[in-house]
Amino acid sequence: MRVGTSGLVLNEKLLFEHSDPGRKGYSLPELDVPSSDLPRELCRDEIPGFPELSEVDVVRHFTRLSTWNYGVDSGFYPLGSCTMKYNPKVNETAARLPGLADLHPATPAHLAQGALGLMYLLQEALAEISGFAAVTVQPAAGAQGELAGMLMIRAWHEAQNSSRRKVLIPDTAHGTNPATAALAGYDVVPIASDGVLSMAEVEAHMDDDVAALMVTNPNTLGLFETHIEKICRVVHERGGLVYCDGANLNALMGIARPGDMGIDVMHFNLHKTFSTPHGGGGPGAGPVGVAEHLVPFLPKPVVVKQGDTFRLDDDRPQSIGRLLAFNGNFGIMVRAYAYIRTMGAAGLKRASEMAVLNANYIRACLEDTFDLPFKSRSLHEVVFSDRRLAGGCHTIDLAKRLIDYGYHPPTIYFPLVVKG
Amino acid sequence: MRVGTSGLVLNEKLLFEHSDPGRKGYSLPELDVPSSDLPRELCRDEIPGFPELSEVDVVRHFTRLSTWNYGVDSGFYPLGSCTMKYNPKVNETAARLPGLADLHPATPAHLAQGALGLMYLLQEALAEISGFAAVTVQPAAGAQGELAGMLMIRAWHEAQNSSRRKVLIPDTAHGTNPATAALAGYDVVPIASDGVLSMAEVEAHMDDDVAALMVTNPNTLGLFETHIEKICRVVHERGGLVYCDGANLNALMGIARPGDMGIDVMHFNLHKTFSTPHGGGGPGAGPVGVAEHLVPFLPKPVVVKQGDTFRLDDDRPQSIGRLLAFNGNFGIMVRAYAYIRTMGAAGLKRASEMAVLNANYIRACLEDTFDLPFKSRSLHEVVFSDRRLAGGCHTIDLAKRLIDYGYHPPTIYFPLVVKG
């Protein structure tokens, strides 16, 4: 399939350039109470530069802008590390249901049992899928999940009167891993990997100032960290904890559980593995699963069940506190819950199998054409380099040329360990 | 503004060409009752050629197809005769409200008071806007409204024991007018207009075999039929009735009412004057307003109010009957009602004024450039011919070139009285 000629291409100005003084795009009921003035000195005159548009101006502006975008609904979107799933339409309907969308976060728990129940059921489902003892659904994205996780690791160390200062992070890691470790007050120690982490490298760095190892599994090369169990054992033996970046969980649902591998804490990206839309850069959600020993440190409030009722438990003295003003990206939780209930156990496993099948199929089709720096069996993604590209072509050229053919390019220049 | 280069253009196959045996795009609950077989000889094997697609296939297919279309939401859409208004978004929300969208047409009247009430209020509002004694909201589109109207005219004649066989139709009329007259069993007599109908032409043709005159006001040249009152008087004096094609009512809301001009019956196009979407060719709705003497002949059932309750009145012996299986395009009525309630009297008048202002402004800007065959003051549309176009250019070339500039072309080669 090639780029066709049937479509329309429309230019569009900035919305401010459409503005015309006196246009209105809103309606308000007549004020039904006496008007009331704020003290003059508190008030501004007008908002300089703010637009004035009619409703049709606004509709056309954003409709036209949208046509400049490519989404999962437009076609194949093979971004490595991003898990660009189909975003089910019924989930959009679900998140907008009255009773969910119009529920205020300060509603008393007895009048919000449906919402709290949904959060609880989602926590339970994620715990089962990942093999962790408990899950918080509060964090707003993967990186915030990482922060929650690293703060819990630090709180755990403090609770043992340990004040370790270092975190080991492999060179394949996503940039959020070191950035998060730093935000939790840690010094980052990069460690080398050769496709996967070797025991030697871990053992060489795992000293008694290391609080944790952050690992991604499968890692950003799409490879399963084959020594993961042993790695966890060594880290634990030497007094550290293991954080897992769960961005790539889509390879493992129903196949293997990070919690069973010895990992202490992991974030999920609901906007990856659990089909919620990326939204052009969020909102997502980054729940975190923890092993038993980290449960006391979970961000608060935690949704708990007592008998048949649910409530937000705030009375958690060892908690790291809260990372958002309210209960997290509830609308995203609704979508993820809808996905899990739609797929069921067999469906989730099948989704993982098909993702891995697809990546390996692409690999099989292209490994004679492109350079494949790491050769062990891929899971849900495969990373090529541009070394074998002829004619002075680089990854970026390939990426842009794919656009000409109507496809979204793959993720490029990541992970940093692969050249091009 | 010119066609830009920011947009995407994507090819797309036929949906059948995406099909792959075994794909599924649906889900059904497990059957919770015993299965039951129909006698074998009644059953087909499978539906040859029917597609098999997953949900994401379907979403991508239609998303991509849509990008080949231009809508009112894409930009300026200056089709004469079509009244391409902005289609308000809240009306789409309104028509989908539970209680409206999921109401079955056979619901007993006492459990459908809201819907019947809405239909009644819409009838009343349309009657007030048009100056007619009563309105039926049953017909599904303008042409079906015409049919309802012409059948009523014929029924009225029959009730007077008159069996006139001819209908006068000006050469500027839309094709549905003669087609409808024929469907009502009439012979069509075309009459000439010179921009507007002259009294002489009407008087020359108005004999005692003429059942009706069908007139469009403002007509398809965008001109007000200035002699309309006298024309109605003459037709009435000679025993005929006057049908008005109300497609162009958008020029007159709050300005003048067809019912006050002596017209006996007129259809509305809710998908024109009352902002409901054209939908790429429908659904619309074509209510019909009638003067007092035609009320007994309205299609049945009619929504009537008794005390505080509404019901469908089926007991109308002189009615022409029904033209659809149920109550008409109710979802379109909801949108039109929403529009009327949003605009109010002043808003509707302003809409007419702005439409007429726009058409005259375009005329003022272009009348030095293009040939303007009819020179009297335009209402909501203006018709140019291609006579003055240089370089062998014709209307069709101009239309297609406008597309290159990102605009929808105006209506072309209509009405037939204007060359090119």
Next chain:
Amino acid sequence: MRYLPHTQEDVAAMLGRIGIDSLEDLFAEIPAAVRLERPLNLPPPLAESELLRELRRLAGMNAGVADFHSFLGGGAYNHFAPAVVDQLISRGEFYTAYTPYQPEISQGTLQAIFEFQTLICQLTGMEAANASMYDGASACAEAVLMAVRLTRRHKVLISRALHPGYRATVTAYCRYLDMQLEEVAVAADGRTDPADLLAKLDEDTAGLVIGYPNYFGCIEDLGQAAAAAHAAGAQLIAAVAEPLALGLLKSPGELDADIVVGDGQSFGLPVSFGGPYVGFFAARQKSLRAMPGRLVGETTDLDGKRGFVLTLATREQHIRREKATSNICSNQGLCALVTTIFLSLFGKQGLRELAMQNHAKAAYTRQGIEALPGFSLPFAAAGFNEFVVRVESGDTAGVLAALEDQQILGGIPLGGEYPELQDCFLVCVTEQNTRQEIDELVAALAGGAAS
């Protein structure tokens, strides 16, 4: 006013360009005598939030299927529509476009209609389908007119078991045309009476219209009817008010129908108090030029690329005027798109499975009611997802009212349209009715509703 972009300055500048002083002047050609000299008497305008509040209030007075267990059918069916359908038709490029008269910027609509036409042909077993009609009833009327055009005969037979709304619509459409409609009786088993049919078919019979399934939910012997019609030189018109049945039943085309019409509402359209729905119209290739309505055809552009255009417009009123095959102009385009998306999702397997579920649930309900004292099933013919129930006491209204009190819409009383079935009502069961709902219906009927 948020829908009108004009500012005061715009208006002044535009009036200046036009060369007039006021908006008043724009209407100079309208004689004073017919000017409206007062404001329209309409309720004051509502803000968007107020409008929704008011419409929610009206909606709240209606008994939607969210609040009631509904067993209403009779040409409008409570089927589930996947969320995909509404989200796709809500794309502005689809629903705010006009009829695709400019193919260069309407290929989306055109290809989708082409796909609709193809799906309808596959479903009905016919060779040519149009871009849609208003609804099943008006499509049926157009079919009758086409049969008359094709045969140049003047009599059309209509089965009394055809949907009453369809029959009434045919009657209204044909009211002043030079033709007669004659009714064919219903046999004891609920199907069209073959003897009466044969007796009425003659050399002036243009066509015969039969519901498939018919209004009572019974599956007509279409093959036999086709043979009889064809023997008399008449066209067989099959009218399909519940097209989901075609997921299981032999197609009318296979059974030799000449014209197949029906309503696509079952395929993704909400019942919406009766509309908008979507009529479909399919026929044989040889009758193509006699067909009413728009047709989309495939073509290639100058570069050899496939494209789609409105075709055979010479049948239509824009060109043919009073000689057109129909007066229809706007049809139900967006509803045809709904149907197309729905059928794309369900496809070959899904439509069959959906039809099976409907049939199984109706059969289960039928058995449940049949076993109740006080009720009987007058018609023995096989049915799809509807059937007629007789109230032995004769108090149909009382039975249905008692059900309403239990938030059940139990069925459509038949007495209004069929005085001979004053003691009967029509029950419809779809995949949306759970076994529990069905059991509640049966229990409610058992528990005194019959008394």
Next chain:
Amino acid sequence: MRYLPHTQEDVAAMLGRIGIDSLEDLFAEIPAAVRLERPLNLPPPLAESELLRELRRLAGMNAGVADFHSFLGGGAYNHFAPAVVDQLISRGEFYTAYTPYQPEISQGTLQAIFEFQTLICQLTGMEAANASMYDGASACAEAVLMAVRLTRRHKVLISRALHPGYRATVTAYCRYLDMQLEEVAVAADGRTDPADLLAKLDEDTAGLVIGYPNYFGCIEDLGQAAAAAHAAGAQLIAAVAEPLALGLLKSPGELDADIVVGDGQSFGLPVSFGGPYVGFFAARQKSLRAMPGRLVGETTDLDGKRGFVLTLATREQHIRREKATSNICSNQGLCALVTTIFLSLFGKQGLRELAMQNHAKAAYTRQGIEALPGFSLPFAAAGFNEFVVRVESGDTAGVLAALEDQQILGGIPLGGEYPELQDCFLVCVTEQNTRQEIDELVAALAGGAAS
């Protein structure tokens, strides 16, 4: 499974191409010891219709604003969102796109974010805004960190009248960093105590965070706070949980704030039990490189055409890794789009009028409650659309429960976060509360809820 397009034949062919025999083999690298040898223990899959039924059941257990008169605010506001907003963000090109890393096919998102940033600058009176943060609270935490970065100081003062959720979030973010947070007391009028503030500002103070309006709905004297902060060399951070107030109030920029953060939820986002909302973050041009999060900038392509790209990515974690200005990656892009569309619709006049209505309704309510025996208003400072009510009897819980019985969510009890305000609750009134609802609230309070 309707979301997975693979057929059995596809799977077989693909396995063949890969050169393995089974799906099992794909996972050969995963050691047997960590394989899951049983199916996941999850509830059975639901069909789409069942799923919606289940979610409607859960939704039905919640007290949404459709059923209750709600006076809950406190950082999440019940404002009306025009239908346009949701319909536009529901376009697949917007919501199913990834972060705009490939500008050639992401100009829609990029230009919209650029417009968002511009609107936030205009609204806050600042010079640079980022592409969004998770919410107001986390934006506030990031602002604190930025103040520390900019000043290289270690102490940050936080007003006790700042939203408790914001305070808690700042605390958690800063938990293990080399810095101290100190609280500034609340004065009797409900605003930050200027004396305590001055006393605590010193040469190690990096910044001062003040709510504008604050959690009690009071309008802080931001100008005075800015002067004090600047005199000490500290940054003033204004945190705006109800940005609608900025439709009326002087902008924080005008009052000399250095960093302005807040939450855009009021502008078109449903309250949705707490999220997703959208944090905004604006600062001075000179601090641009110290800002957290993504930024979109304008550029021109080779043909001189305007375009937009992600810019200054060198601050971000992809490149800077542990030295990044923040760890944020995905933000709340689609929610920023909501806000952009909402503000485009309301614009200059609309936002002002909306703000006026909110203020007028709150003032009306405030007067109504103030006049009631048994209730008083502890704080005298001017407010926007929220205010604190004191229950003289001290039985706040009883009062609110009595309101609930009348389908009124009367406010947020303050005792949990402010033990000194155990007898108080926070009332919020928006344009969505009609006078009738307000009168009902006042009547309910009068009629015994006070007892």
